[in-house]
Amino acid sequence: MKSLKKTRRIQVIVVAFVALAGATALIGYGMRDGINFFRSPSEVAAAPPAPDEVFRLGGLVVEGSIVRDAGETVRFEVTDGAETIPVTYTGILPDLFAENQGMIGQGVYAGGTFEAREILAKHDETYEPKEVRDALEAARAGATDGAAAAN
Known part of the structure; x- marks a missing residue:
């Protein structure tokens, strides 16, 4: 009798483990396009991502x-204070998109240019995306450390 209970218990544990692994795999598969990593221009310049990798x-x-081509194509550059990356975007830009303003673009880096599929701009005077703020602060800290070392 004990061996039957032990066998049943092992079967239940194995089935639960397989169900958990299957659910985890399905969740991961469903989210594969929804997970985009943020990178600053310095990170992109230091370690360029693969041409098919979608990131922010x-x-x-x-x-x-900012240079507007014929049609809806816009070319501009994005900086974090240390590095600058050229960007192209085809579409209608947000109303608050402007020079010297924060932005986040989602797209791919191919041929030395970030090809944005989506552009997000700051929504008021006090807003700055956390990722952008952190990247700018890191670039400023690096510039300050370099200036101090030169003195």
């Missing part, structure tokens, strides 16, 4: 860099 790039739009 954030920083400040460089003053004087």
Whole structure:
């Protein structure tokens, strides 16, 4: 009798483990396109991602860099204070998109240019995305450390 209970218990544990593994795999498969990592221009310049990797790039739009091509294509540059990355975007930009303002774009990095599929701009004067703020602070800290070392 004990061996039958022990066998049943092992079967239940194995079935529960398989069900848990299957559920985890399904959740991971369902979220594969929904997980996008944030990178600053310095991180992209230091370690360029694969051309098919979708990620988010954030920083400040460089003053004087916005160029509107024929149609809805816009070219501009994004910086974190240390590095600058060229960006292209085809579509209608948010109303609050402007030079010297924070932005986050989602897209791919191919041929040395970030090809944005979506652009998000700051929504009021006090808002700055946390990722952008952290990247700017890290770039400023690096510039300050470099200046102190030079002295």
